[in-house]
Amino acid sequence: MRAFLVIIALGFSMAIMISIPAGIIANQKSTQNLTENFNSTISNMEEEINKTSTLIECSTSSGQSMFSGSPSGRSSGMPNFGFGQGEVFINETIGDEIRSVDGVKDVVPFLVKSSEENTSETISTPRGDFTVSRPLYTITGVCLNSSFIDDYSILPTNITAGRNLREGDSGVLVMSLNLTDYFGVEVDGNVEVNGESFTVVGVYNSTGQGFTGTRTVYMNLSDAQTVTGEIGNVSRFDVYAKDASYVDGIAEVIRAAYSNLYVTTYKDRLTSLENMQATYTETLSNAQSTLSQTQTVATQEIIVAVAATSLIVLFVMLYTVRERTKEIGTLKAIGFSNWNVMSQFLLEGILISLMAAVVGIAIGSIGAPILSSLLLPQINLFGGSSGRFQPMFRSANSGITGSQAASATLDPQLMLLAFGAAVLLGALGSLYPAGRAARIRPAEAMRYE
Amino acid sequence: MSESILKTEKLTKVYAMGKRKIPALSGVDLQVNKGEFVAIMGPSGSGKTTLLNVLGCLDKPTSGKVILDEVDVAKLPEKELYKVRRDKIGFIFQTFNLLPYLNAIENVELPMECTKKSKSERRKRSRELLELVGLAGREEHRPQRLSAGEQQRVAIARALANNPAIILADEPTGNLDTKNKYEIVRLLANLNIDRGTTVVMVTHDSHMASQTERMLLLNDGKITKEKQGLHLTKKKLLCPYCGSKIQLNDERCPSCKKRL
Numbered sequence: 001m002r003a004f005l006v007i008i009a010l011g012f013s014m015a016i017m018i019s020i021p022a023g024i025i026a027n028q029k030s031t032q033n034l035t036e037n038f039n040s041t042i043s044n045m046e047e048e049i050n051k052t053s054t055l056i057e058c059s060t061s062s063g064q065s066m067f068s069g070s071p072s073g074r075s076s077g078m079p080n081f082g083f084g085q086g087e088v089f090i091n092e093t094i095g096d097e098i099r100s101v102d103g104v105k106d107v108v109p110f111l112v113k114s115s116e117e118n119t120s121e122t123i124s125t126p127r128g129d130f131t132v133s134r135p136l137y138t139i140t141g142v143c144l145n146s147s148f149i150d151d152y153s154i155l156p157t158n159i160t161a162g163r164n165l166r167e168g169d170s171g172v173l174v175m176s177l178n179l180t181d182y183f184g185v186e187v188d189g190n191v192e193v194n195g196e197s198f199t200v201v202g203v204y205n206s207t208g209q210g211f212t213g214t215r216t217v218y219m220n221l222s223d224a225q226t227v228t229g230e231i232g233n234v235s236r237f238d239v240y241a242k243d244a245s246y247v248d249g250i251a252e253v254i255r256a257a258y259s260n261l262y263v264t265t266y267k268d269r270l271t272s273l274e275n276m277q278a279t280y281t282e283t284l285s286n287a288q289s290t291l292s293q294t295q296t297v298a299t300q301e302i303i304v305a306v307a308a309t310s311l312i313v314l315f316v317m318l319y320t321v322r323e324r325t326k327e328i329g330t331l332k333a334i335g336f337s338n339w340n341v342m343s344q345f346l347l348e349g350i351l352i353s354l355m356a357a358v359v360g361i362a363i364g365s366i367g368a369p370i371l372s373s374l375l376l377p378q379i380n381l382f383g384g385s386s387g388r389f390q391p392m393f394r395s396a397n398s399g400i401t402g403s404q405a406a407s408a409t410l411d412p413q414l415m416l417l418a419f420g421a422a423v424l425l426g427a428l429g430s431l432y433p434a435g436r437a438a439r440i441r442p443a444e445a446m447r448y449e
Numbered sequence: 450m451s452e453s454i455l456k457t458e459k460l461t462k463v464y465a466m467g468k469r470k471i472p473a474l475s476g477v478d479l480q481v482n483k484g485e486f487v488a489i490m491g492p493s494g495s496g497k498t499t500l501l502n503v504l505g506c507l508d509k510p511t512s513g514k515v516i517l518d519e520v521d522v523a524k525l526p527e528k529e530l531y532k533v534r535r536d537k538i539g540f541i542f543q544t545f546n547l548l549p550y551l552n553a554i555e556n557v558e559l560p561m562e563c564t565k566k567s568k569s570e571r572r573k574r575s576r577e578l579l580e581l582v583g584l585a586g587r588e589e590h591r592p593q594r595l596s597a598g599e600q601q602r603v604a605i606a607r608a609l610a611n612n613p614a615i616i617l618a619d620e621p622t623g624n625l626d627t628k629n630k631y632e633i634v635r636l637l638a639n640l641n642i643d644r645g646t647t648v649v650m651v652t653h654d655s656h657m658a659s660q661t662e663r664m665l666l667l668n669d670g671k672i673t674k675e676k677q678g679l680h681l682t683k684k685k686l687l688c689p690y691c692g693s694k695i696q697l698n699d700e701r702c703p704s705c706k707k708r709l
Contacts, residue, residue, distance in 0.1 A: 330546040333507055334560040334607065335535020338528065443508035446542070 006316050007356045010309060014353075014360025016371055017305040018410060018418045020298045022364070023372025026408040027294055031287050038280040042273070049269045054105070055152075056239040056251050057264040058098070060088040087113055089233035094258065098239055101253050103246025108148050109234040111141035111224045116194050137179055137215040139193060141224020141234075144169055152240065156218055162187035162202030165218055173198045173219040176206040182215075193217060194227045237261075294376050301375055306425065309353070313429025317349050321437045328437050329445025342438035349430025350423055357422035364418075365410050372408040451482035453516070454614055454647050455504065460513035460523075462499050462670075473499040474510070475670040481615070484645040486638065488658035488678065491667035497651045498619060500667065504649065505538050505617045506530045518614045535560060539608030543620035545600040547592040553579060553603045554588040560610040578606035582636060598629030605636060609646070616640075618650040622657055631689040631709060634660050638686065638697060660686050 095107045114135030122131045142154050146167040149155060155164050156174060165174055173193070175183070180203055183191045189200050198219065206214050225231050239254070241247045244266070251265045321328070328341055336344075364371070410418075462474040473496045481487050491497045502508040503515060506522050515523045522533050534540075547556045557575035566574070579588055582602040592600050601621060608616050618637070622630040634657055640646045650661065658664045659678050666674035679685050685694045691705035701708055 326546065327548060329507075330542070330548070331559070332531065333505065333534060333540045333542075333546075335531055335611065336563060337531040340531075340563050441508070443502040446502075446507065446546075 003352070006312070007352060007359055010312050010353060010356030011359025011363055013305050013309045013312065014356050014418060014422065015363035015367060016375065017302060017309065017421065018360060018364045018414050019368040019371035019408065020301055020305070020375055021417075022368045022410055022414055023376045023408040024295060024298050025411075025414075026372070027291055027376070031284075031291055034287060035284055038284060042277055042280065045273055045276075049266065049273060052269075053244045053266045054241040054247060055266065056241065056247060056254070057236065058239055058254055058258070058261040059236040059264070060090055060261065061235070087235065088260070089113075089230050089235050090258075090260065092232055092234045095234065095237050097257075098237060098254060101250055103241050103243070103250050104239055105242045106148065106151070106240045108145075108152060108154055108238040108240070109143050109221060110154075110236040110238065111139075111221055111228065111230060111234045112236065113139050113224070113228040113230060115139055136182070137176075137217060139224050139228055140216050140218050141221040141228075142218055143221045152238065154238070156204040156206070156216075158205040159202050160205050162200065164202055164204075165220070169201070170220050170223060171198060172201045173217045173223075174202040174204060175200055175217045176215050177203050178206060179215050179217065191217075193219075196223075196227045198223075290377065297377055298375075306421070309356075309421075310425045310429040313349050313353055313426055314432060316352065317345060317430040317433035318436070320348070321345060321433045321440075324437075325440060325445045325448040328440050329442045329448065332440070332442035333446065338438040341440075342434045345434035345437045346427055346430050349434065350426035353422040353426030353429070354419065357418045360422075361410060361415050361418055368408045368410055451484070453480050454483045454485075454518060455479075455481040455649070456514075456516040457504070458514040458516075460500075460503065460515065461511045462496070462503055462508070463511045473670055474503065476513070477667075477670070477672055479665060479672055481647060481649055483647055484641070485663065486641040486648045486661045486678075487650070488661040488664045489649065489651045489667055490653060490655065490658045490664055492653065495667045496670040497653070497667055499670075501617055501619050501649070501651045505540060506533050535563060536611055537614045539611070539613040539616040541601070541604050541608050541616060541618035541621045543623040545592070545597075545604045545624075547600055547603055547607075549592055552589050552591050553584060553595065553606075556592070556603055557606045557610055560607060564611065574610065575606070578609050579603070581609075581640075582606045596629070597625055598632055601625065601629070601633050602636065605633070605640075609640075615647045615649060618648060620652055621650060622652065622654065627689045628709075630654075630657065631686075635686060635697065635709075642697070656687065656689070656692075 089111070092109050095109045098104060099107045115137045117136040118133050119136045120131055120133040122129050142165065144165055144167045149165075149167065156176070159174070160177060162174070165172070173191070175191070180186065180200075183189075183200075185191050185200050187200055187203060190197050191200060192198070198217075206216065219227075221234070225233065239250060241250055247265050248267075251263050254261060255263050331341055331344075457477050457479050460474055460477040461472065464471045464473055477496075477500060489497055489500065499508065503510045503523075504517075506515075506517075506525075509527075510523050513523065514521050517533065518537055520533075522530065525533065548559065551559070554572065554575045557578055558571045561571040561574065576585075576588060579585060582605050584599060584602050584606070587595065587599065590599075592603070595603065601624075605616075605621075608618075616637075621637070622633050625633060637648050637650070638660065641648055648661075650657075652658050661678040664674075664676040664678055665672050666676070668674075679687065679694065686697055687693070688695050688702040688705060688707070688709070690707045691702060693702065693704040695702055695709070699709060
């Protein structure tokens with residue numbers, strides 16, 4: 001019974017001992033994941049930006065840039081948090097005026113407007129959960145000119161069923177996969193958008209663009225203008241220059257002529273990418289410094305756990321030796337050498353701590369996440385970043401924030417380490433008691449009751 | 450003259466209690482010959498146990514010689530003594546001192562643990578010894594499931610394990626009832642006669658002591674008197690109930706008719 005309690009107690013301290021490295025390893029992994037994730041996001045965006053050196057985005061709202069959910073998957077996946085608000089529209093004839101600017105090759109108009117239906121949903125951020133009411137989906141009208149479709153990526157990619165939109169389409173739409181459940185339709189089914197009936201000709205997968213994937217229906221520009229009631233209006237022009245050298249000039253002209261348009265060029269996008277990169281770097285370095293803090297704490301805690309374990313062994317074995325003094329006397333009287341006696345007790349100490357290691361691994365394999373989250377300071381991966389970026393990291397690898405402690409698991413190497421530590425600490429802790437046992441003088445021990 | 454197996458010369462032992470020195474043995478000269486059954490008697494505090502501890506190499510004398518099987522063990526360094534205890538001496542204790550978590554046969558095997566005997570040899574010898582002390586069939590019993598007399602028999606078997614030159618028994622019957630006392634003495638007497646085992650028994654029970662060949666009386670750390678026991682001359686014991694003389698292997702006492 002006593003041995004049982006001792007083993008349980010030792011088991012706990014061993015569990016703590018191995019849960020801490022497990023937690024550290026998990027933290028390191030999450031930081032590494034985060035780094036990889038950041039790097040891939042940045043490089044994807046860089047790639048996209050480089051592809052579109054001739055693109056000048058002219059949008060009616062600041063949120064509608066290429067980073068905010070434009071079609072075609074060149075979006076980084078940042079959701080537009082300005083749902084429904086600040087949706088401003090301009091006359092599509094402005095597109096014709098822009099086309100006449102020197103160096104402009106094409107002007108592609110878009111209409112992006114929220115649906116009339118709303119939905120409320122809970123968004124978790126590291127700052128807590130809050131519920132927002134937002135439009136159910138976004139209606140995007142695209143100018144279905146075949147040369148635009150061929151030359152520029154204006155339509156959704158990742159078509160999973162049916163076909164994409166093409167020139168001459170009317171009364172049809174392509175919807176994101178996450179909307180098919182809501183509407184309960186498949187390809188060739190009919191849906192109502194703002195009260196008008198449309199046939200679904202294709203479905204595309206939008207996950208990876210925004211934290212739940214943007215929910216969008218794509219349709220002909222004029223259809224979109226009709227259903228949204230924005231006849232003759234658009235919300236964005238994608239202006240393509242003949243050559244990258246014209247870009248700055250065109251942007252200057254547009255900025256001067258249309259103060260209500262937000263003009264974004266390749267350079268602007270690059271700048272904003274750099275800003276984003278800086279934020280990422282800051283976030284990462286915050287994570288790294290927290291990690292190194294965590295490691296310091298962990299080292300101290302491991303030292304305490306190791307000391308506690310060997311002290312438990314020490315005291316238990318001292319008690320055992322005292323309790324069994326007479327037995328030790330007997331063993332010596334019948335011919336056990338000092339070394340025989342000593343090794344007997346060393347072995348016993350090692351055995352106890354080995355059993356404790358088994359218990360500790362059992363506790364640790366269940367409780368490592370809890371133990372490590374209790375014992376280690378939590379890494380705040382978003383310590384230095386602005387709120388705007390938070391959901392992005394979340395979307396890019398769902399659960400980075402929650403994953404650090406939850407993934408603290410015992411791998412076989414750690415278990416092996418635990419057994420090694422058990423042998424070592426068992427031997428260490430029982431060294432002195434065993435030595436004492438060995439030095440007991442048999443004549444005195446026999447008198448001991 | 451028979452061969453001496455154990456001999457002491459001017460043996461003294463002084464315990465230091467702080468500055469006070471307490472002499473426990475003050476010049477003991479004794480000789481035990483091979484095949485003898487000797488009792489050491491004395492009142493409590495006379496130094497019986499100290500003498501036995503010194504004889505058994507559990508304690509070092511302050512001065513004097515202890516010649517055991519022609520070796521002066523008093524001169525041996527501490528770390529050599531365990532070999533003497535293991536190979537030359539068999540100990541029997543008043544409180545049996547069996548290991549409670551080992552069964553009978555494992556307790557008997559214990560002294561052979563640190564010898565070169567193989568596992569099967571040890572087991573075989575232990576089985577034979579348990580049979581010799583009349584415990585065949587009880588090998589797997591733990592001490593708590595054995596009676597006091599049986600436990601002492603296991604202890605005797607254990608003492609015989611390494612075929613020692615001498616058996617030292619410290620009040621072996623002190624914790625036993627009359628019947629068991631008699632049985633243990635008879636067992637020791639039988640071992641002494643049949644196998645020629647040398648036995649030195651410390652006791653304060655004169656009845657027990659008189660069953661041996663020779664009684665040494667210890668008083669204030671000195672041997673003051675020597676008496677002949679029954680065992681030497683007549684190979685007889687005393688009935689534990691009526692005190693009359695009986696044959697070693699009598700089933701019943703001829704005079705009081707009690708079962709032995």
